[in-house]
Amino acid sequence: MSDPVSAIAVSNLVKNYAGVTAVSNISFNVAQGEILGFLGPNGAGKSTTMRILTGFLPATSGQVEICGHSVATESAAVKRLIGYMPENNPLPEDMRVSEYLYYRGRLKEMTRKQLGPRIDELLELCDLKRVRHRIIGKLSKGFRQRIGIAEAILAEPPVIIMDEPTIGLDPHQILIVRDLISRLRGRMTVIISSHILPEIEMTCDRVLIINQGRVVAAGEPAALKRELLGRARYEVDIVAESADVAGLIATIDPSLEITSETMPDAEGFRTIELSTDEDSDFSETLLRHFAADDRCRLRGLSRASPTLEDVFLAATKRSWDVVDRAGAKSEIVNPKS
Amino acid sequence: MRHFLTILGHEVRMLLVSPSTYIAAVTFLAFMGFIFAGILAEFSSTPQQNSPAVAFFELFWVPVIFIVPLLTMKSISEERRLGTLETLLTTPISTGEVVLGKYGAAYLLYLSLWASTAGLFYILHRFTQDSFLLDLGPLIGGYLFIAVSGLLFVALGIFASSLSRNQAVAGIFGVVMLFGLIIGTQLLAGLATLNLESFATLKSSVEYAQVFQHLDDFSRGIVDTRQLLFYVSGASLTLILSVLGLEAKLLHS
Numbered sequence: 136m137s138d139p140v141s142a143i144a145v146s147n148l149v150k151n152y153a154g155v156t157a158v159s160n161i162s163f164n165v166a167q168g169e170i171l172g173f174l175g176p177n178g179a180g181k182s183t184t185m186r187i188l189t190g191f192l193p194a195t196s197g198q199v200e201i202c203g204h205s206v207a208t209e210s211a212a213v214k215r216l217i218g219y220m221p222e223n224n225p226l227p228e229d230m231r232v233s234e235y236l237y238y239r240g241r242l243k244e245m246t247r248k249q250l251g252p253r254i255d256e257l258l259e260l261c262d263l264k265r266v267r268h269r270i271i272g273k274l275s276k277g278f279r280q281r282i283g284i285a286e287a288i289l290a291e292p293p294v295i296i297m298d299e300p301t302i303g304l305d306p307h308q309i310l311i312v313r314d315l316i317s318r319l320r321g322r323m324t325v326i327i328s329s330h331i332l333p334e335i336e337m338t339c340d341r342v343l344i345i346n347q348g349r350v351v352a353a354g355e356p357a358a359l360k361r362e363l364l365g366r367a368r369y370e371v372d373i374v375a376e377s378a379d380v381a382g383l384i385a386t387i388d389p390s391l392e393i394t395s396e397t398m399p400d401a402e403g404f405r406t407i408e409l410s411t412d413e414d415s416d417f418s419e420t421l422l423r424h425f426a427a428d429d430r431c432r433l434r435g436l437s438r439a440s441p442t443l444e445d446v447f448l449a450a451t452k453r454s455w456d457v458v459d460r461a462g463a464k465s466e467i468v469n470p471k472s
Numbered sequence: 473m474r475h476f477l478t479i480l481g482h483e484v485r486m487l488l489v490s491p492s493t494y495i496a497a498v499t500f501l502a503f504m505g506f507i508f509a510g511i512l513a514e515f516s517s518t519p520q521q522n523s524p525a526v527a528f529f530e531l532f533w534v535p536v537i538f539i540v541p542l543l544t545m546k547s548i549s550e551e552r553r554l555g556t557l558e559t560l561l562t563t564p565i566s567t568g569e570v571v572l573g574k575y576g577a578a579y580l581l582y583l584s585l586w587a588s589t590a591g592l593f594y595i596l597h598r599f600t601q602d603s604f605l606l607d608l609g610p611l612i613g614g615y616l617f618i619a620v621s622g623l624l625f626v627a628l629g630i631f632a633s634s635l636s637r638n639q640a641v642a643g644i645f646g647v648v649m650l651f652g653l654i655i656g657t658q659l660l661a662g663l664a665t666l667n668l669e670s671f672a673t674l675k676s677s678v679e680y681a682q683v684f685q686h687l688d689d690f691s692r693g694i695v696d697t698r699q700l701l702f703y704v705s706g707a708s709l710t711l712i713l714s715v716l717g718l719e720a721k722l723l724h725s
Contacts, residue, residue, distance in 0.1 A: 189562045193723060214564045221562075225555030229490065241478045242563040286559070 142167045142294055142324035143188065148197035150183050150348075157183040159348040160197070165341075167293070168321040172339035173328035174443075176451055180348040181328045182222045185298050188326070189219045201294055215244070218290060222298040224283035228272030232263060232282060235271060236289060243290040257285040262311055276303040284312060288319065295325045301334055313338050336443040344450045352450040359446045368394070368439040369409040369421060375431030380407060383428060387420050388413060404434055475565045479573025483547075487581050496542050500535055500585050507531055508592045523607035525593070526691050529614035533654045533683075536625055541646030543581055544629030545639050547574040548718065552637040561722070571630060571714045579626045586618050610691040617690035621683065624703045625650060627710035634714040634721075654683045 143165040150158040158180040165171045175181050186192040188199055190210040199206040201213045227235065233254055240250040258264045261281040266274055271282065280303055287295055300316075301309050309331075316338050319325055329335050335342060336356050344352040344359075352359055373380065377396060384391040388411065395408045411417065418438050425433040487493045511527045514520070520527070548571070551557040560570060597606045632646035633639075657678055660666070666675040679685070686699045 186558075191558055191562050191722070211564055211566075214562060217562065219559070219562045221555065221558045223555065225559060227486075227554065227556055229486065238478070238482050239559075239563070242475065242560070242565055244474070244564060 141165060142169070142202055143326070144198075144200040145184075145188070146198045148184065148187065148199060149195045150180070150187060150192070151195045156348055158187070158194075161345065161348070161350055163343055163350065163353060165324055165326065167324055169341060170316065170320055170325045170327070170339045172335035172342040173326055173345070174332070174335060174342060174447055175328075175345040179345050181345065182298055184345070185219075185296050185326065185328065186221075188296055189217055190214060191219075216292055216294050218287035218292040218295045220283045220287040220297040220300060224280055226271050226279055226282060228270075230271055231268055232271060232274075232278075233258070233267045235282065236286060239286050240289055245290055253289065257289060260315060261285045262308075277305060277308045280304055281308070281312070284315065288315075288323070291323070293323055295319065295323050297325070297327045299328055299330070301329055301331055309334065332443040332447055342443070342446075344447060346451045352446070356443055356446070359450075360443075367411055367413070367416075369411075369418065370435075370437050370439060371407045371409060371421070371425065371433070372404055372435035373407060373425065373431050373433050374399070374403045374405070375425075375428075377407075379428075379430045383424055383431075384409060384421070387424055388417060391417065404432075475569045476573050476576070479565075479569060480576045483574055483577030484580060487577055492542075492546075493581065496539060497585055497588070500539050501588060503535060504589050505592065507534075508589075512596070523610050524596070525607060525610040525614055528592075529610070529617065529687060529691060530684075532614075532618060532687065537647055537650045537654065539585065540582065540622075540625045540629045540650060541632065541643040544574075544578045544626060544633050545643035545646060546633070547578060547630060548633040548714075549637050549639050549642045552721070553639075567715050567718050571634070571711055571718065575627060575630045575711060575714075578630065579622060582622050582626050583619060586615065586622075590615075609693050613690040613693050613695075614687070616695070617687050620690075620700060620703050621686065623707040624653075624710065627707040627714070628653065631710045631714045631717065634717045653681075657681050658684055 141164040143163075145164070146162045148158055148161045149156070161180075161184060173181050173185070183192065187194045188201070188206065190206045190213050193207065201216050204212045204216065206213050230238070236254045236257065237250055240253065241247075245253070258267050261284060263278065263281055263285060266278055271279065274282075280300065284297065284300055287297055301312050304312060313334065316325060316327065320340075327335070327339070339356070341354060342352070342356050342359060343350060371380075377393065381393060384393070390411045390413050391409055392411075393407055394410045397406045399405045409421075416438065418436060422433070422436050425431055425436070508524075508528060511524050514527075515524055548557075551560060557570075561567065593606060593611060600606070628649045629646045632649060633642040635645060636642045660678050661675075661682055665671065666678065680698070681702065686696075686702075689696055689699065
């Protein structure tokens with residue numbers, strides 16, 4: 136049922152907590168070596184899904200396979216394949232950093248010989264060298280967060296699941312973590328959840344947006360933008376007749392069209408909005424053509440690029456609408472029945 | 473098994489670096505010292521039938537009821553409260569290994585606390601050289617009883633700890649269970665109602681479970697396999713219940 140290349144295969148996953156459906160019918164695949172970003176508003180079911188993937192929580196129904204092993208029936212094998220960093224990153228308060236990593240390594244069945252150099256490497260990689268002999272309970276949030284990340288990748292498992300790894304980090308540390316995750320690309324399959332959207336956009340190959348326990352959007356960030364927000368848009372600040380502009384852009388690319396224009400300001404400049412279905416960037420061509428043409432005077436040109444934030448808002452809003460409509464319907468139906 | 477040793481080593485280490493262990497140990501030793509001094513004072517004033525060791529171990533329940541929950545209440549509830557149980561159980565390790573590792577560490581500490589009271593008897597031996605005061609039979613029997621009964625007492629403490637994420641609740645629950653087992657059976661056996669014909673089976677099982685009776689037998693040098701079985705099977709059952717309790721909490725979390 137799952138194709139052999141996918142590292143994580145989830146099909147029809149459902150999780151109910153005492154009557155509340157946290158995850159309803161989620162299906163997705165993650166290919167080996169891919170970095171998947173997991174987005175969703177609070178309470179969307181992200182953490183629940185991740186916990187089920189690790190085998191910590193049992194699912195109500197549905198199937199989860201990690202590298203071909205079912206989480207429900209082969210949980211021991213699955214646990215050897217994953218590195219997991221839970222939400223809020225719980226750590227023991229009264230251990231030293233290197234001690235903790237050593238203990239975790241032993242639990243993950245690493246030999247003493249492997250562990251020494253691996254811990255040194257990780258402390259270097261995560262910028263933890265200075266605090267290796269400090270007690271974890273006395274470290275600041277940023278350090279603790281990086282200890283959690285180091286612990287997740289300690290045994291070099293093929294699948295890494297991290298629940299909000301960059302929460303509470305300063306921009307410099309976020310940069311380090313982003314590099315760290317990028318370095319895993321191709322070697323390990325990574326799932327990260329986050330609220331920091333530019334973060335996800337920069338590191339992830341693919342994004343999965345869930346809301347109310349349902350997948351509302353999935354795909355590459357660029358494809359999602361196109362799907363949810365439509366075409367690329369350009370804003371041109373110009374003095375020209377609309378007909379001239381229309382004629383000009385038709386010669387550049389037939390897909391370009393004028394979507395809106397404003398009234399001229401005191402100096403006669405108007406903002407004309409152009410849109411296109413094409414992915415390629417026309418900014419330079421447009422600029423050259425408008426500048427070369429005698430009929431128009433160009434003051435500015437900009438390409439409006441939608442961020443993942445727009446996608447996120449659009450996707451979650453769309454699903455809220457669906458949920459609201461379903462809710463309203465059931466309210467009407469219920470009194471009659 | 474490998475994981476069990478890893479967890480056991482870790483737990484023993486954590487107990488040895490934790491200040492609360494030393495506080496518990498000092499309190500325990502001070503308390504036992506007072507008891508011992510009291511017994512000796514009594515022995516010096518009036519001649520006694522039994523050796524001091526018998527009188528000393530007869531009071532075993534006082535430290536057991538307070539020290540065992542102190543040692544065990546933290547073990548599982550702390551992990552659950554901090555959330556480290558989640559990281560622990562997502563490694564290739566079973567709940568059984570977690571419970572056994574923590575149990576083993578607490579039991580070892582319990583044994584070493586009791587072993588340190590041997591110092592009291594050494595001091596007595598050093599300064600009196602009296603063979604009556606230092607009767608080896610009841611002494612060995614008493615320590616053997618402590619080691620065997622500790623299996624069940626510590627298991628009960630671990631079970632209490634697996635039921636709550638709050639250490640205080642786990643501790644109180646442990647005290648109540650130990651009190652019920654040690655003192656409760658004693659009180660129950662004294663009830664006249666049990667002499668009725670219809671309560672015959674209950675009466676025999678309460679007698680079987682009387683901890684003081686076991687102590688008495690051990691002190692006399694009688695090692696009854698039924699009593700050994702009582703503690704070993706009781707400990708196994710309690711640990712199985714702890715594992716089940718832990719897993720049930722995960723299922724319904």
